[in-house]
Amino acid sequence: MKTIAALSSLLLLGATSVSAAPVVERQTQAPTEMDITAFSANTLPHGTAAFISFNIAIPNTSLSTTCSYTDHSSVSILPNVSLRPCDDPAVEWQFNQDPSLPGTSGQYRVVVTYAYDGAKKVAGFHEWPATDFPLEDFGSTTATFYRGEPDFVISNLS
Ligand SMILES: *[C@@H]1O[C@H](CO)[C@@H](O)[C@H](O)[C@H]1NC(C)=O
Ligand SMILES: *[C@@H]1O[C@H](CO)[C@@H](O)[C@H](O)[C@H]1NC(C)=O
Numbered sequence: 001m002k003t004i005a006a007l008s009s010l011l012l013l014g015a016t017s018v019s020a021a022p023v024v025e026r027q028t029q030a031p032t033e034m035d036i037t038a039f040s041a042n043t044l045p046h047g048t049a050a051f052i053s054f055n056i057a058i059p060n061t062s063l064s065t066t067c068s069y070t071d072h073s074s075v076s077i078l079p080n081v082s083l084r085p086c087d088d089p090a091v092e093w094q095f096n097q098d099p100s101l102p103g104t105s106g107q108y109r110v111v112v113t114y115a116y117d118g119a120k121k122v123a124g125f126h127e128w129p130a131t132d133f134p135l136e137d138f139g140s141t142t143a144t145f146y147r148g149e150p151d152f153v154i155s156n157l158s
Helices: 002-016
Strands: 034-043 050-057 064-071 081-085 091-097 108-116 120-128 135-137 142-144 152-154
Touching (some): 034 108, 064 091
Antiparallel strands (some): 034 142, 034 152, 050 064, 081 091, 091 108, 135 142
């Protein structure tokens, strides 16, 4: 009953304050972490395409969005993806692999930026060893699959 009463007073409030601030809250303090879930990345075993996607949420804010990339030109290996907006354009991301030195494969990295409270912006990144993105053999063809953890936290924000 208490909940219903609170809810209906909220609804009343909503109905009577039409010109109030937007419902979606943006925080004014710098966030300290970004939570990534369902990170996936792969190319196609028999075809030319690449897919990268993940969800991102910023704790203590209403921000929760999906970031994704698709192309129909990549063969076997994942492309470097330049900075681009997520579904919520307050968040932007890029993905790249470092150059490979002789005898090693460059590590992979995702960089995420979040714009909040007007012109403020924080950025953080997550890096993986190349072994988390194995090139797998499909007989006449190879394709890359992300085999690392789908969920991780980015806490190196600055
Ligand atoms: C979220 O807010 C709670 C309560 O204010 C605080 O204890 C917690 O550290 C915050 N978490 C993050 C990730 O900022
Ligand atoms: C991504 O960029 C790095 C560094 O410039 C380069 O070594 C690598 O070959 C690029 N990857 C692709 C798929 O183009």
